[in-house]
Amino acid sequence: MTASDAWLTQLTTPLLLIDERKLNRNVRRLQQRMAALGCALRPHLKTLRSLPAAERVIANPQAPITVSTLAEAEAFVHAGYTDVLYAVGITPLKLTRIANLIQQGAKVHILLDTLAQATAVYHYSQQHQVDFSVFIEIDCDDHRGGLSPEDPALIALANYLVAYPVNRHGPAITGLMTHAGGSYDTDSVSAIKQVAEAECQAVRTAATKLAAVGIEPLMLSVGSTPTAHFVDDLTGITEVRAGVYTTFDLVMQQLGVCALDDIAMSVVTAVIGYNPEKNWLLIDAGWMALSRDLGATRNAQEPSYGLVCDIAGQPLAADQPIVVNGVNQEHGVIALPAAIRCEQFDIGQLLRILPNHACATAAMHTHYHVITETQAHEVWPRILGW
Amino acid sequence: MTASDAWLTQLTTPLLLIDERKLNRNVRRLQQRMAALGCALRPHLKTLRSLPAAERVIANPQAPITVSTLAEAEAFVHAGYTDVLYAVGITPLKLTRIANLIQQGAKVHILLDTLAQATAVYHYSQQHQVDFSVFIEIDCDDHRGGLSPEDPALIALANYLVAYPVNRHGPAITGLMTHAGGSYDTDSVSAIKQVAEAECQAVRTAATKLAAVGIEPLMLSVGSTPTAHFVDDLTGITEVRAGVYTTFDLVMQQLGVCALDDIAMSVVTAVIGYNPEKNWLLIDAGWMALSRDLGATRNAQEPSYGLVCDIAGQPLAADQPIVVNGVNQEHGVIALPAAIRCEQFDIGQLLRILPNHACATAAMHTHYHVITETQAHEVWPRILGW
Numbered sequence: 032m033t034a035s036d037a038w039l040t041q042l043t044t045p046l047l048l049i050d051e052r053k054l055n056r057n058v059r060r061l062q063q064r065m066a067a068l069g070c071a072l073r074p075h076l077k078t079l080r081s082l083p084a085a086e087r088v089i090a091n092p093q094a095p096i097t098v099s100t101l102a103e104a105e106a107f108v109h110a111g112y113t114d115v116l117y118a119v120g121i122t123p124l125k126l127t128r129i130a131n132l133i134q135q136g137a138k139v140h141i142l143l144d145t146l147a148q149a150t151a152v153y154h155y156s157q158q159h160q161v162d163f164s165v166f167i168e169i170d171c172d173d174h175r176g177g178l179s180p181e182d183p184a185l186i187a188l189a190n191y192l193v194a195y196p197v198n199r200h201g202p203a204i205t206g207l208m209t210h211a212g213g214s215y216d217t218d219s220v221s222a223i224k225q226v227a228e229a230e231c232q233a234v235r236t237a238a239t240k241l242a243a244v245g246i247e248p249l250m251l252s253v254g255s256t257p258t259a260h261f262v263d264d265l266t267g268i269t270e271v272r273a274g275v276y277t278t279f280d281l282v283m284q285q286l287g288v289c290a291l292d293d294i295a296m297s298v299v300t301a302v303i304g305y306n307p308e309k310n311w312l313l314i315d316a317g318w319m320a321l322s323r324d325l326g327a328t329r330n331a332q333e334p335s336y337g338l339v340c341d342i343a344g345q346p347l348a349a350d351q352p353i354v355v356n357g358v359n360q361e362h363g364v365i366a367l368p369a370a371i372r373c374e375q376f377d378i379g380q381l382l383r384i385l386p387n388h389a390c391a392t393a394a395m396h397t398h399y400h401v402i403t404e405t406q407a408h409e410v411w412p413r414i415l416g417w
Numbered sequence: 418m419t420a421s422d423a424w425l426t427q428l429t430t431p432l433l434l435i436d437e438r439k440l441n442r443n444v445r446r447l448q449q450r451m452a453a454l455g456c457a458l459r460p461h462l463k464t465l466r467s468l469p470a471a472e473r474v475i476a477n478p479q480a481p482i483t484v485s486t487l488a489e490a491e492a493f494v495h496a497g498y499t500d501v502l503y504a505v506g507i508t509p510l511k512l513t514r515i516a517n518l519i520q521q522g523a524k525v526h527i528l529l530d531t532l533a534q535a536t537a538v539y540h541y542s543q544q545h546q547v548d549f550s551v552f553i554e555i556d557c558d559d560h561r562g563g564l565s566p567e568d569p570a571l572i573a574l575a576n577y578l579v580a581y582p583v584n585r586h587g588p589a590i591t592g593l594m595t596h597a598g599g600s601y602d603t604d605s606v607s608a609i610k611q612v613a614e615a616e617c618q619a620v621r622t623a624a625t626k627l628a629a630v631g632i633e634p635l636m637l638s639v640g641s642t643p644t645a646h647f648v649d650d651l652t653g654i655t656e657v658r659a660g661v662y663t664t665f666d667l668v669m670q671q672l673g674v675c676a677l678d679d680i681a682m683s684v685v686t687a688v689i690g691y692n693p694e695k696n697w698l699l700i701d702a703g704w705m706a707l708s709r710d711l712g713a714t715r716n717a718q719e720p721s722y723g724l725v726c727d728i729a730g731q732p733l734a735a736d737q738p739i740v741v742n743g744v745n746q747e748h749g750v751i752a753l754p755a756a757i758r759c760e761q762f763d764i765g766q767l768l769r770i771l772p773n774h775a776c777a778t779a780a781m782h783t784h785y786h787v788i789t790e791t792q793a794h795e796v797w798p799r800i801l802g803w
Contacts, residue, residue, distance in 0.1 A: 147763065364561065
């Protein structure tokens with residue numbers, strides 16, 4: 032894009048901007064990688080939560096998708112998507128909304144890892160004559176939930192699901208799924224590759240354990256954006272999930288998963304003032320527009336809230352990163368290096384901030400402004416709430 | 418409230434809950450304080466950004482209010498509010514939306530602290546025959562923007578506004594305003610009192626400087642929730658602004674501005690799993706529901722994302738705070754102390770999380786569930802976007 036896009040300079044700041052050309056390029060990259068590895072992709076749509084964005088990510092609405100909320104599941108099913116994994120541990124109160132979607136003909140897979148959940152799903156299924164499709168969550172890196180492949184509780188849970196089926200017309204267990212959240216804490220590509228291998232190995236081992244007691248889950252689902260981009264061997268794996276790869280962000284760039292130029296999301300903001308003594312630039316993007324996510328600078332001495340670029344998307348200085356150093360609700364503070372004086376910027380001048388964590392920044396916006404492949408302007412609404 | 422409120426236990430989690438009884442109590446507290454000090458209050462409505470909430474905060478829509486976005490200004494003016502301070506430095510592109518509100522008969526005050534802003538407002542005013550009401554931002558603690566009272570640029574700006582008036586029918590300068598953001602970084606009530614005195618003194622000094630050159634601004638506006646609750650002497654001050662006092666939060670409790678029991682906002686969440694080895698409880702409130710705001714634990718060794726309470730709002734353990742230790746998008750992790758086993762909690766069991774920073778947590782929700790004074794259920798929508 033260029034600074035002369037008239038529509039962009041007439042909108043009220045702050046706003047979230049998506050570069051569709053980069054988004055499409057990122058989408059193709061992982062599609063081609065998965066095609067080469069011979070594995071299906073089940074994109075996680077939680078980053079943008081947007082129907083027009085999903086159309087760029089999935090050509091065919093029959094293809095599998097992942098979501099993080101029932102609000103997304105409902106919006107995507109209503110829009111014609113038919114194969115949805117709700118990738119957060121199920122609770123009894125959420126079953127009614129899931130059942131409604133199933134009764135509309137969609138496959139909506141639920142996730143669980145406790146007998147209490149399996150029992151609740153069984154009773155609901157019996158009472159309401161609904162068939163549920165169940166994934167068991169497997170833990171591959173001890174970072175959150177799921178059952179370790181070696182945990183006897185896995186066999187007990189699987190046996191329970193066979194003895195008390197929640198699906199009269201399908202498999203007792205649709206699949207096993209795991210997520211290597213630990214891939215975000217790596218510091219090299221070789222470390223990501225190790226995590227990727229451990230992620231696959233966790234569900235393979237769990238499947239072997241279940242096979243030994245006569246239970247063969249249909250699907251093995253793994254994934255995170257870092258592991259999806261560096262995994263080499265997907266033998267036995269049915270599908271890979273990834274989410275933030277569509278837009279990428281500074282966390283992914285710092286992990287080495289993408290280049291700065293691949294980041295398809297930025298927040299457009301206007302200069303609203305200065306602190307000449309401190310050589311600070313004040314902008315109208317605070318945490319409301321950027322989020323409070325510190326990304327990879329979480330443990331840094333000098334945390335930051337995003338990388339400052341000019342309106343064309345180029346970093347302000349080639350030799351050193353200039354970042355948003357502080358945020359209040361509707362104010363951002365950029366502490367400039369001595370070589371660049373704050374007064375060089377005009378009041379109202381537009382800047383673009385690359386986000387630390389695209390999911391968190393997108394979550395602060397109800398809609399996204401998009402510069403399309405043909406340099407036109409579109410607005411994509413976000414699916415809100417739970 | 419009690420755990421037996423049937424409506425509450427039937428809603429999809431996570432959700433934001435407001436306790437109207439506490440909110441009303443917090444509102445009365447500051448109203449009574451300001452009445453005793455003989456000063457007007459201009460509540461900042463940025464915390465909840467909600468018309469029904471504003472009705473609890475301001476009895477009379479002619480009374481002054483503060484907002485942080487044009488979206489709020491428009492929503493409140495359309496609802497009948499007539500005296501609105503937009504408390505973020507103005508940019509030229511935002512003048513048209515302000516002018517539209519002024520032409521509807523509302524007083525919408527704008528804020529500036531540079532000649533460039535004054536020039537842009539003057540030209541717009543001349544070109545479109547609109548009268549603007551201007552506050553000059555004064556810096557009282559060097560934490561963000563505004564002009565120091567001693568800065569010669571203040572006199573130059575004021576003289577410019579007199580020479581190039583933006584208001585043909587009113588004062589060249591409506592008022593001076595300052596915000597002691599530094600009050601959030603204090604560690605004692607006596608420190609807050611010092612900050613409060615400095616906040617008042619900054620605008621008094623600035624007014625004296627302007628009076629010496631023959632300019633008498635009508636209003637002196639100060640405020641932050643901590644300073645508003647501890648300021649003793651408001652001599653010469655026209656109005657006090659405060660925002661988060663309506664609900665309070667853990668930051669305010671830790672500063673000593675409120676008690677834990679005064680916090681009128683919580684996030685209701687359900688248990689979705691365990692990590693028995695680590696004695697972790699997993700909940701369905703991640704950063705999407707809680708925000709990424711670390712509040713007063715920002716620099717702590719063990720940052721947290723909120724205080725865990727039972728569904729009745731009582732902290733889980735009396736002797737030690739149990740907090741949300743980690744968050745992903747839709748997952749929260751609570752590391753329990755050894756005395757409380759994670760398996761003691763049922764899948765689906767509801768908990769309430771008190772927020773670090775109420776403004777940031779409210780910003781993650783499109784609407785709030787409210788338990789009213791009469792224990793009934795209301796839903797208050799939030800004004801979204803910019």
